[in-house]
Amino acid sequence: MPDDTVTTTAPKKPKFVPITISDEEIALLEDEHEDVLVCRGTEKAPWIAVCRRPTRQEAIGYKTHAKRDSTTANEQLITRICVFPKGADFQRQLARWPLFVDAIAVAESFKDFVGITVEHDLK
DSSP, rough: OOOOOOOOOOOOOOOOOOOOHHHHHHHHHHHSSEEEEEEESSSSSSOEEEEEEHHHHHHHHHHHHHHHOOHHHHHHHHHHHHHEEOOHHHHHHOOOOOOOOHHHHHOOHHHHHHTTTOOOOOO
């Protein structure tokens, strides 16, 4: 008797291809935004973000929002100041590594870049 069962397999999800940027593209972003910070993940999580400095208004909004919800505040700030990748590429990277924006926000290099850290005690 013939087997009437049907077997289906879900289509294979395409392999994630990390987003990359050349040194020339970074130089162009530095010229456009005066100063940028290039943040990179590890070899196992090869995300990248090139951020410009936040405006005073963005910094005030971040501080206000961070008091209520730091994770969302981090994501909103990094999304706003990230000049590479943008749009769908940024969202694709965020879907792959949902906490990469928090990794950027807590990095000492980012804190220095946006002016959160100080060199000495201000007593």
